[in-house]
Amino acid sequence: MSFDARVATLAHMDNPRQTPICTGMEFDTDIAIIGGGLNGTTLALALARAGQRVTLIDAQGATPQRGANFDGRSYALALSSTRLLQGLGIWDALAQDAQPMLDIKVTDGRAGDGPSPMFMHFDHAEIEEGPMGFMVEDRNLRPALLDAVAATERVQVLNGKTVVSQNPDASGITLTLGDGKTLRARLAIGADGRGTGTGQRAGIKRTEWSYAQTALVCAIEHELPHNGVAHQFFMPPGPLAILPLSGNRSSIVWSETAQNAAAINALSDDDYIEVLRPRFGSFLGDINLAGARFTYPLGLSLAHDMVAPRVALVGDSAHGVHPIAGQGLNAGLRDIGALAEVIADAMRRGEDVGSDAVLARYQEWRRFDNATLALATDSFNRLFSNDNPALRIARNIGMAAVNALPGLRRGFMREAAGLSGELPRLMQGKPL
16 A cells, blocks of 8 residues: 555443433433543543543453563553643652653664664753653552542442444434443543554544564563663564663563564573574663563554544554554543643533543544654554565665754654643643
């Protein structure tokens, strides 16, 4: 597909706070959120802070991992995303275990050959705000969100429940659950991932394609300190991200062709590390696995619309992108900040928060940015995930040029920190 073509297509039921599921035109809740993952729980907290009654419908309702049982999963949160979590009262519980990302080094090369001498180096000291972001482990972030939800009176949770149909009308939307009960709300929000049933039932079409790549995800322990430096090493099969965690540990997001990844993932832990070593290099000394291993097929998925009558989409339900820039969760949190702000402002004006006019403001704010991010990550992956000699020369010269121009370099850094564009108030450190 050509560049131009890509642009063109581009709670438990016995919860003591729960109100009865009603029939008729009475509203059981102001807003129903379908999907209880990181985006869904964060959005529930933001909307409750805006004064909405929220029902969070979580099909899984799994108990999150807590404490010392680290399974390797972690997230790169841009500085603006940590401000949003601070505004929701979550960040203080996470900060002590979060690892600041002080520098980012971007290089190109081949496994075993080491990186090219031409590179990009982003130093947090060149911007005024501080670290460009923080690494946060799933075992800390997910429980903190769920604990905050449980302590919020305006949020009720329906765990282990699914939505099987949704019927919007002029004043609201009626959701039918898998057990036959109904829930009536002013607005339904899909936070249910790339295969979003909410979006499908609303008739929202998507553009999707596979990269024929798989991300191998794990955490490692290493002999030497990382000093808060994140690395992105571009290799022909796909990029390798080495992201600093607390202590002498790092998170690995390693993209390979789908065929290679399947073979690598089938290896024993020892053999898996032996395959990683020549790609990783020796700059942090010896390495060993720390936690479980995961794989994720990589592709692009972009909703043509982020809203429909009485429906809005956030996060992966609206846009799933390549992890090449680590912006997937951050883009979802921008959606959350923007939607919560649009709804809070509509409430102050006495508007119907689920009306077409209100939802259009959210879509106007976020759709172009999300399409631009999808196109940028797609283009970067196609540019760097190959061994074409001419492209290799061009991208090395490009990285060296960016590195030599302080103004351009700072622009990239502010983008990585999530500080560019029209930021929601929560991401500016302001109240909702």
